Amino acid sequence: MFSSLIRRNFTEPLFVLRSGSPRLRYWRHLEQTQWYSLNRLREIQNARFCDLWRFLWENNSFHKSRFEELGLSRESVSSVADIGKLPLMTKAEIRHNVDLIISNNVKKSDLLHFKTGGSTGKALDIYLTEECSEFRNACARRHDMWSSWNPGEPIGAVWGNPKLPHDLKSRILNTFVQPMIYLDTMSVSEDSVLEFAKEWKCKRPTLLYGHAHSIYTLAQYVDKLAIDCINPAGILSTSMMLLPHERAVIERVFGVKVVDRYGCEEVSLVGCECEKHEGMHMNIEHLVIEFLRDDGSHAKPGEPGKIVVTDLMNYAMPLVRYCVEDVGVYMDSQCSCGRGLPLMGKVSGRVADFLIKRDGSRVAGVSLIENTLTKVAGIDQMQIIQDSLDLIHLNIVVGSGFQPQSVSFLTDYFQQIFGREVNVRVDTVKEIHPERSGKYRFSICKINQ
16 A cells, blocks of 8 residues: 555655645644744734735725725724724625625636535635635645544545546546545445445545534444444544534544534635644634624624634635624633634534435435535525425525526436435525524435434
8 A cells, every 4th residue: 555654755745846836835834833822823813814904905896895885994994803893794795796706906717616505505606716725725734634634644535426536647646645535425325334434444544534414424324334444543524513412423433532623615614623622723824703793792702603704815705704604602711732723612503414315325415405506506595305205395595597497407406316206396485594593404304214
């Protein structure tokens, strides 16, 4: 087997050098800054915020006009402490003003584009530069290592629609730079889990990575089938809430503590647990993270507040005081690990069930959202409800660009996945409301599992 040490110290640096990426250089810098004092990290954050503020006045007509409507001038803000003077950005506002939000000094055609299903089943188009994307990758790498994984070591991912190596270049990368094996959450069954275990035994990943609920589902199968070869050194959960009972099962089955991560594709990584599990360290080198009460004031430490994020790195499509639509808690305690990065506590907002095929295999709701909401124009929000093995009910909120044939596309897609005999009902609604708990469930399975 190709050595992880060789990947880490030779083949990956060579690949990055040839590509001209700043990822490794920036990652090494982040490895140092995580140990800075909180005051020094706040200074970095403040300097980047002030740089962004000046940039917006000179290069972003959308934000400039919003500031001026509130009577603000360049001199109105001198530090991150003044951020409360700025207007909030909602998902709807971003969705309806994508082209306007892109900065004047960049061409949209030169930017990376992706569409996200968001934390509440609402689609958003996001643009950023390749350099910004690599900064995000470097930050994720730093936090990956908190799980006990080291660069160059294989990863086992529980993920939907995996990007499997299909050509010579991708196969080379998967062998010599970052080996990955996948359990596809579009079809989780005893057979697919056994095949994943077989591949795990061959490739020996050290990190188990994936959607929180998907890892939980894998743990249930591993327990049921008495599989003993999936033995990660670290487990990293992401993309949705890790519920306490799920964490307990995962840690019991695999004998490893879970490192839980919180973020969203719009701004990337927001917070992540370290090896001490005393809260999530917030990524304040890249973001300004606020926790707001309903009246717009800042929540006190320990008090739940709506999470609002300002991205300090994405100058191409700046998101300033973006309302993520999740709720979190700011903590004023310091982690015993010694890192200066401040802590946030429990996050609530994203819950998604697995749906069940007639053959008993399971499909991750988050993967279904990624395959539909992010690919069909004119759908602002979606919720999937499986009433029975014979009925799937889709609630959709439609917006500009929606075409009637999209209903046929959705019907056909879900019947491809769940069977032609399954009835797919599509209803248009004005709004999809959260549960009483405040959590949005964008996929709901009503079948007893």
